[in-house]
Amino acid sequence: MKSVFLYLNFFMFILVGCGESADTDSTTEPIDEQKKDEKITQKTIDGFEYTDYVLSEEAEKAVANWEKYQELAIQVSYLKKADLSFFDSEAQLLIDFVEKFKSTIPEDLQTNPIVSRVVIIETALLRLNANLTLDNIDGEEKTQSLKAVFVAMSNLNFQINKKLERDLYDKITSDNF
Template sequence: MNIRLVLLFLSCLMVLSCNEDTNTTKDLETSENTSQNKKITAKTIEAITYEDYALSSEAEAEVVTWERYHELATQLSYLKKADFSFFNGDIDLLKKFIKEFDAQMPSQFRTNPIISRNAIIETELLKLNENLTIDNISRDEKLLNIKALFISFSNLNYQINKKLEDDFYSKIQPE
């Protein structure tokens, strides 16, 4: 009777240990896949869909002196190529950039819609910086933050275009 119990115990142990090996292999494969999926590539960012508004030729002529606007546009083009160096860098440099971005805004653009779009861009920049520097933020959350930054910059362009168009039509007097 004792031999049967010992054999039964050993066979159960053997079956359980075989099962653990398969789980370990699956765990390793899963962790490799997740580390691969955590990387955000240029193709991943390129696949983000949103309405991208460009500045009109009149608007481009008006923002020519707004250096930080052009720098942000350049950094966003780098972000589209999966270069995160500006966005996951030192928070103090990013805050300094944001202050200069506000300070250099041309006075004709200091309207409530454009100021609010600037505030949204500032928020999205800080949020993206935080999410890129923290390791336990999911890849999907980071992609959502990148998309939100693209949308906020596009909305700023839209408001600038709209402001200049409204100014143009308000100058036209009926006969």
């Protein structure tokens, strides 16, 4: 009787086990190659929603001799036209550029808010470079890192304007007293 019970349990175990393996079909979903191969166009970039601050006249004068800022501003303007050539080059070239950019900040602009915005730009540029050069990054991630560069550059411009405006205000108030 025990042996019949054991055989019956053994066959039930095999039937249940076989039934489960037949039901589980390992299917893989195809990767959406079209999404990976999306090209970043100027139309995509124009669709970004962010506040784009430009430099005031005083700020333009303050950064006129800051060559690396001028070069970055030109490259960002190319980037707004979907020219990614500067940002999808070798990472070491971009790292060298950023180091020179950080080290040549004019003395009168070396405040904590401006230096922190420069560090944010560094992070955004390096992230953009990594996302553009890696093959396994989807188009959405690339466009988000593009937008991050634009926002970081805009925020740097805002901080430069704000600093110079504050300096002007301090000068006016100190002259009145």
